[in-house]
Amino acid sequence: MPPVKSRREQYSQATKAALLEAATRRFAEHGFAGTALEDVAADIQASRGAVYHHFASKTALFEAVVEALETEMIREVVEAVATTPDTWQAAMTAMEMFLDHCCDPDYGRVVWQEAPIALGWKRWKECEEKFAYGLIEQLIKALVDSGEVPPLPLEPMARITFHILGSAGMALAEAPAQDKRRVRDEYSVAIRHLLNGARRRADSPS
Amino acid sequence: MPPVKSRREQYSQATKAALLEAATRRFAEHGFAGTALEDVAADIQASRGAVYHHFASKTALFEAVVEALETEMIREVVEAVATTPDTWQAAMTAMEMFLDHCCDPDYGRVVWQEAPIALGWKRWKECEEKFAYGLIEQLIKALVDSGEVPPLPLEPMARITFHILGSAGMALAEAPAQDKRRVRDEYSVAIRHLLNGARRRADSPS
């Protein structure tokens, strides 16, 4: 393979990227069921043939959109967490960053509203396990190891934490734009309180 | 109107009930998308015409199934809660009963796996608000009023609690039959710990 990609391949990748972007828009605006591949293709001045050339199915296209959004979000969170030495603070930072990210309409709508519907719970969970879920488990494990939190069955704790964040994600996703910040803060307080309760009582606030 | 229903009406209600039961089976086994109204009708030796006569749409039929399942479940929980004077105990009882109910394959699959998909989040939430959600808010309010729990924004707390239970519901719905009990107990412990943490510190366990 030559070091620079052939023109054809460049074109191909460009249309694929364009397809992904158009799909993101459509899915975010009209949802999974409400989006016809015809329209996605039309946005690019292409036909459904192009879509089916690059993606195996409508679901596959959607999944690609989700993965792109998730990858970006995880990247940001990991970056922020890496620079925070204190485990509790790190966990809180991760939560805050996640809540921030959920205020983004595209991410919120696609990942938290449409994805479970489009992919089905099973596939969605697998997807989440690849991204957010692993990170959560890691953070909780760090909390337990550092003695910050008493040892509890990791599996349910991670899953519950995941769904607590999920509830925030969904609530934020469907909140009207001007309310997002307020809702975000409400959830931040509530989650902090809840998780703080699970903490060992050395009782330092926040 | 005569005190006893006309034979025609009796027949009509019978087919409607049969339709509802057949639909419950199909939806629970094959999911919403995987169920064709043709098959539901065939189970009753009827045609799709019958379905569309009694229900406005496929979604309407599904919603009727959900409502029936939810009504039954709420009824049981309310009954149990009513006989428990202590507010904290009552809340815990409600949770346990809910977890038990989620072990029922029909309820779990239809309400917690398929419903959000079939109805969409919005409609589903409205549906839940009519049932579980109201009950949760009521229980939390009772806890706050009795001083058991410090006053926090009710809205997010209720929503989070709802989703915590939801996570359990979903996990239970998709757990293989022989694991349900174990999973159920794990969640029970985890949720108790979490909620207990949110409690005012008079620190009585359970």
Next chain:
DNA sequence: TCGGAAACATACACACTGTATGTCGTATAC
């Protein structure tokens, strides 16, 4: 320069939902 294979476009088969229309039996009016 000439196969050949990507990168698409076009056309078609298929599965369902929803609707419009038809039929038959039962209740009701006279």
Next chain:
DNA sequence: GTATACGACATACAGTGTGTATGTTTCCGA
């Protein structure tokens, strides 16, 4: 008791959208 209306369905049809099979063009490599 007969005529008629209406409710409970069955049947037929249209519309939509996915997935697939089959072109067609354009670029790449030998």
